[in-house]
Amino acid sequence: MNTFVLNRHGRVVFPSNVMPELDLSTVETLEQLDSVIRRDFETKAPSGTEILGKVRTGAYATRYDLMRDVALNLFWANRFSITMYDKRPTRWADVPRTRDDVFLPVLRPWEDGETKIAAVEQAYPELPARWDAEVEDRVFGILFDVYGHRRHQATTLPAVKPTVAEFLEQSGALTFRLASYDPDHPVYSYDDIVDCSEDVPELEALHRWAMVLHNQYPWDRSQVELTEASRLRDDDWVVVFHPRDREVRGFLRRLRAGVPPRHAPAPRESRPPVRPFPAVDVRARFAARPRLEALVAVHGDQVCSNEDLIRNTAYNWSPMSAEEIAAKTGIRERRYSSLPLEELALQAAEGALARAGREPEEIGAVLVCTCTSSRLIPSLATYLCGQLGMHQVYAAYDVIAACAGMPYGVADATRLLQEVERPVLVVCAEKFSDKIGNVRTSRMIFGDGAAAMVVGPAPEGDDGDVDLLKTYASGPASEVNSILWPNPEFDNNITVFGPQVKALAGRYLTQMIEELEQLPAPEGREGSMMDAIDLIVPHQANKTMVVQLAERAGLSADQLYFDIDQVGNTSSASIPLAIHDAVRDGVITEPVRVFAPGFGAGAVAGYVVLRVDPAVVAVSTPAVPHEHGADAPAPPPSDETRSASEGMQEAFG
Template sequence: MKPFVVNSHDRLVFPANFIAELDFSVIENLEQFTAIVERDFEAKAPTGTDILDRVTSEAYSGRFELLRDIAQNLFWVNRFSMTMFEKRPTRWRDLPKNRPDVYLPVLTPWEDGDKKVKAVREAFDRLAPTWDESDEQHVFDLLFDVFGHRRHHATELPAVKPTVAQFLETPGAMTFVVPGHDPDFPVFAQNEIWDVNSDVPELEALTRWAMVLHNQYPWDRAATELRTVDAIGDDDHVVAFHPRNRDVSAFLDRVSGGRPARRRRVATPAEPVEPVRPLPPVRVPEAFRVQPRIEAIAITRGEHVCSNEDVVRNSAFSWSPMSAASISKKTGIDQRRYTEYDIEDMAYAAAVGALEKSGRGPDEIGAVLVATCTSERLIPSLSTWLSGQLGILQTHCSADIVAACAGLPYGLSEAVRQLQEVERPVLLVCVEKFSDKIGNVRTSRMIFGDGAAALVVGPAPDGEAGDVEVLQTYASGPRSQVNSIIWPNPEFDNDITVYGPEVKALVARYLDQMLGELREQPSADGSRTLLESIDLIVPHQANKTMILQLAADAGLSDDQLYFNIETMGNVSAASIPIAMFDAVADGAVTRPARVFAPGFGAGAVGGYAVLRLDPAVLAPEVFLDRYVPEPPAPVEPSSAAAPGASTDDVRIAFGE
């Protein structure tokens, strides 16, 4: 997990975006590591020669562009050292010479270094400030103290450094030498980096980059030299590289042959084939005896607003330049909500709000279902933990459903099935917490948020209609779509990753299928198609720009769809019920309405519900920062069990 922090200025900070640490426990070999480094450190970074060419051709329009290039160049220069090692200036006489876990980099002098440094110095002085002269000067001073005293060439640096013993056996090998090292050389404390504050989001991000890069060289850069071993005195300091942690040590053992690589078995994938016959949607009134009634809907959302400006303030060095406006144009999102609370807290708060609104006690609940794809809780599952936390002594079923963005249709489908067996209310909670699982993946950071919704789905009185008319669920497809959203993803440091074109293809395929089914299905009274009877479409809030484009292609108009993604972001399983809540709050639904709620996403899952949304069932919004729940004591289930489903009946069935 990679949580955000709130700094002293009450702003969100995402340390994973600029610390440049990698999880080596999931990196199998040198080829995989090299690919990660090429993507995150090299793809966007200019070399020193590139910067010189841009200066010479006067390609820079202002100081910020130059500063950004310098910073990205320095992250690239440190691509292996800062991800794998701690740099420790050590007196030569005290340096272990034969340990296998102490390394010395072999370095070559920087080609045309003086020329490149001089060109950058003169260019900065010549260029006009982009936004704030004082802030840009401060960033330049930090970066130029590193760039201007750079000694070595970086183009052909090896990922794995030689040990000290290997260094000594390499004729003519040169390394860093710091003749008089001050162990108290000043570096920036963590809180100083977190607390950077600028009115310009881009400069705030760049200042953090500069401070992190400054900390990579905790010694006098001006006095640093490259020397061969015969020129190193006993009291001179060299810069020893030590593995950052045990995972790095194990990785180095694997790639050096000191430890066998882990075995992986990968089955040969089959080509996808169509079902033997279409899988029709379920018409709930016709398929089930017990009709579902939505008794309550309660929601809670992250207590922190993460604006597009906050995302830009936390730009990672691997990102392309972007502005708050460009994020809004690309995604339709202006802000998303994040929480410092655990995912369990959100689930519990929403569940209590829904139970209170429905008037149901824990003794009446027959099943607890939790739809989520971001829970870290495996044993006990989030649903079983929630059952115990709510004081429910026993349920017929408590189960987690991992259906990502189709969590609502999947959850409702299972809730309706549970109703047939228990004839008691089912608690369905849709909850996601993405903020600590994104890391520095740009598309994910722009899109995802945190939130929860809980629904109490009870049995309608005999002879009365329920609130759910049609349910449909799908899964699978081409492998590219099944793997279009991945978490954890070793290729991206186990962060959530979204492959946009594949997601768009998945959504287009399912949306076309869903609308086709609704055009073929009759409405409840048979007077028109089911699609024509829909009052409002509340889709999964994936990406407003993409959904509107695909909807237009399918013949739908913008005013038929409701979005709250501008302020919530994408909350996966929780997005549809939170959007339904906001549709009422915004006045888009003022009376009981027939809603079409389609969802689609990770794993090539999809599905929809056609349901009746009554504003009367909405509970007051639950605010996490004011809601500190106390778990109740467990209570016995109510005696109002369905025929044939009581505890006594079960004992009789087993001959007790």
């Protein structure tokens, strides 16, 4: 459920954004569950009383604003049933009385429910449509059919429902009673929800919400009432709750057993090293000089635009427009791959070997830089060796340095060259699209992609292509844990804590630039190493953030190259993908000296200063599928939406 699908209109859809699923395998206490539920449901949703108050004070500007609040209220009212249980209408005579995995909800009548329902019904037609009156009326009809028949109070719902035996012990307890039940009561299918399509992205998202909420009550809602057990007849129907999967059953067992939660030890206060770690002057330190023989990029094959994100607005997202996403991140679209990570990496590796004119048996080592591989045994690097037909290499291993993966990979490749004096294949590959779930910050930023480089020994007398190497790691625990995957608090999906990420990125970027300003320029030139840099290709983390940090460190925006507006943040793959795109877009047309800094998860960072010859880059232009699956060409960019590459061409002549 955490990956993307393409619907019949050719649009990207994230089912998990609208069909809530919690992974309870790592939740140990009710307190942990309550914090997740509060964050994802309660803090985003108004109560019925709050909706009534906003109606009475004229706080709703449009019909959409009212409908959005109604939908959020209904998600909140179903917060436990929609995430933990399957609702199964059952004849009272057929309900098991002694099982410990069958539950009946205890419900309270909705206070002033009729008044709250009437207020919404009367307010809606008096408000102006926001975009499309016909569509908004249709969506409101679905939502109000649920809201208008709501019977129970939502503020006091417990996560753990009583068993049938426990329910019967509670004098006066109320539960749902259905006078009749039609198992063929119409509901929306999975395909109906995925294939939902509206011209206005916000209305498409709201329409999906309405369908999912309708499916929470697959019976004639007009005949539902709250009834005591003593008044139930054998032929009455009650709504029995069953745990939706084995993770929920396991969670309920842990609660009954009283398993004590685990507590991580408190981190020590971080202290700086006893002396700084100097940058590695490659030509002074190593006999075998690294030469970049090839660079190949593999972009994701599916475009996910900011509008696509809005079409997939999750029930736990605060309102945000496509333009606001662009302003906050510098990203207008990101690319996702239909391929698994292994195939992305393999395509890049095969392309790099072909570009370098190398056979697999010539390669001395294989390094894969990634933080999104779920493959532990064998490592992705050794998997590639097997797929490429490498009978034996000196070393093959994965490097988990996240957004600093490329500098780490080149640094390790340089050291391995000294031992094997044979080319090293460095593959940087990431697939985030299936590890995000409905976490908005991560969904806004991350994309999929891969790039591979062949780093070989330069010929005798050749200085090679790498000037400097530098890697760093760690910092305060808050920065080390600023990007997490898996993260139990966010349903084991990747999560980003923005202020901490900005702190570590600013710390490392400032340190890098200060170091380069203190080092002499190469080849006897005047000035510092920083003065000798032709182009800065930073990790494509967040364009807005990186530009701000760079300017704070004394750089100007036109010194930096970005392709993040088109590909998103691909972590370890972002720097080599950006170098490829700079060549493709004509920003790099002759050999240049590039400063490539990376920084991110784990408070890991690093940089490489290297010479990039566009002749070694295999330029590819990925096919862009039309948003609606047609073959129509994309419109040319306007002056307002021109790519970062065009600006870089002007900046660098």
